[in-house]
Amino acid sequence: MALTLLFSSLLLFCLNGVSSDSSYFTSLFTPGDSYFDTGNFLIMADPAIPEYNGNPPYGMTFFGRPTGRLCDGRVTVDFIAEQFGLPLLQASMLNSSDVSKGVNFAVGGATAIDIDFYERSKLVPYKLLNSSLTVQLGWFEELMPEICTAGRRYCFSNALFFVGEFGVKDYDLLWNAGKTEDEVRSYVPKVVKIIVMAVERLISEGAIYVVVPGNPPNGCSPIVLATRSSLSRMEDYDHIGCLRDINHVARYHNFVLREALDHLRGKYPHARIVFADFYNPIISILENPSHFGVADSDALRACCGGGGQYNWNTSAICGMPGVSACKDPTTYVSWDGVHYTEATYQYIANGWLYGPFADPPIMSAISYTREDLIKNITSNIRSSRIY
Ligand SMILES: *[C@@H]1O[C@H](CO)[C@@H](O)[C@H](O)[C@H]1NC(C)=O
Ligand SMILES: *[C@@H]1O[C@H](CO)[C@@H](O)[C@H](O)[C@H]1NC(C)=O
Ligand SMILES: *[C@@H]1O[C@H](CO)[C@@H](O)[C@H](O)[C@H]1NC(C)=O
Numbered sequence: 001m002a003l004t005l006l007f008s009s010l011l012l013f014c015l016n017g018v019s020s021d022s023s024y025f026t027s028l029f030t031p032g033d034s035y036f037d038t039g040n041f042l043i044m045a046d047p048a049i050p051e052y053n054g055n056p057p058y059g060m061t062f063f064g065r066p067t068g069r070l071c072d073g074r075v076t077v078d079f080i081a082e083q084f085g086l087p088l089l090q091a092s093m094l095n096s097s098d099v100s101k102g103v104n105f106a107v108g109g110a111t112a113i114d115i116d117f118y119e120r121s122k123l124v125p126y127k128l129l130n131s132s133l134t135v136q137l138g139w140f141e142e143l144m145p146e147i148c149t150a151g152r153r154y155c156f157s158n159a160l161f162f163v164g165e166f167g168v169k170d171y172d173l174l175w176n177a178g179k180t181e182d183e184v185r186s187y188v189p190k191v192v193k194i195i196v197m198a199v200e201r202l203i204s205e206g207a208i209y210v211v212v213p214g215n216p217p218n219g220c221s222p223i224v225l226a227t228r229s230s231l232s233r234m235e236d237y238d239h240i241g242c243l244r245d246i247n248h249v250a251r252y253h254n255f256v257l258r259e260a261l262d263h264l265r266g267k268y269p270h271a272r273i274v275f276a277d278f279y280n281p282i283i284s285i286l287e288n289p290s291h292f293g294v295a296d297s298d299a300l301r302a303c304c305g306g307g308g309q310y311n312w313n314t315s316a317i318c319g320m321p322g323v324s325a326c327k328d329p330t331t332y333v334s335w336d337g338v339h340y341t342e343a344t345y346q347y348i349a350n351g352w353l354y355g356p357f358a359d360p361p362i363m364s365a366i367s368y369t370r371e372d373l374i375k376n377i378t379s380n381i382r383s384s385r386i387y
Helices: 002-018 040-044 076-083 115-120 133-147 168-176 181-185 188-204 222-227 244-267 280-287 342-354 362-383
Strands: 027-030 102-104 159-162 209-213 272-276
Touching (some): 133 188, 168 244, 209 362, 280 342, 342 362
Parallel strands (some): 027 102, 209 272
């Protein structure tokens, strides 16, 4: 017995030594939208598009210069990369020759549903970038020969994949087209199905660790609050001051997504599928702003913007000449009215890594497999009667 314990602790010691945080994952890949984008949108978008030009003060907190991130600094996936000692992911559109440690396929404004649908149904009065989830997966597959230079077998067994966030933009387009809550809600199963298909496609290509973020509470975004304020009545707002109908759909999306991921876990028991909660970390800050160093009166205001109740002004968006940022972005939840501050993303990323905002937390998804490994090895030892 004592010897078995000794063996187990030796094994634990060795396994921990080999698979420390900084060497557990050897690469990181992510499709996604503007919450994850590290530069694709600005490379793909027509520079004449005035919204989100990514000019200073973007990047003011961490990089000290604009990087193509729609944030004052790092985004969630950057904090995840740092945790595992990986480089901060480059945007795939930079066409870097070194993709062995990962690439970021996320594009600001990306939808889950293919853009053909929005074009055919004439729901959107402007041209969308062709960068939906399925298109991004196509880019990933095109790059596979460069990623897997030593062959496809085991290429992704130590890779960490994210799928998303997706859905916010789809629902946003539908809300802006004047759809009712029931109508927007009716698209949730379609959006979730596309996300689930993407997870399955990655698993079929060898992915084992897949993190799937849900939707944030978009009904609390300064842009949404400002642009819908003339449509909204007192009873449309919740106790925080967020729009109920928009958050209802976000929560419904998260509910349907979680159920679908539960089902996938049964179907692929070898995979480690994590649901990353993008909703409750933000709500927990908004419900108790002072606890996070955010003034009550700033909780629903953007740090960088051109005035108004929510500091969102369609004709004076962050990055435009003369539009300035707050002095200290760590005291704000929203950076530019649409995207979050680095401080918010860091809080979310920590909740995804260690809990409570992930099911299971990414770090425990890892140790679970480690325990499995130990159990397998110790049972092998027992069966070969070493003790
Ligand atoms: C990378 O390649 C794509 C497709 O060929 C192109 O559209 C894009 O502009 C390139 N990126 C840069 C930074 O040149
Ligand atoms: C978007 O790109 C995909 C893959 O490259 C292509 O099959 C599709 O036709 C394109 N859609 C539009 C609307 O351009
Ligand atoms: C919005 O920006 C425009 C252009 O800079 C400015 O004229 C207007 O006063 C701003 N509105 C508010 C509410 O600050």
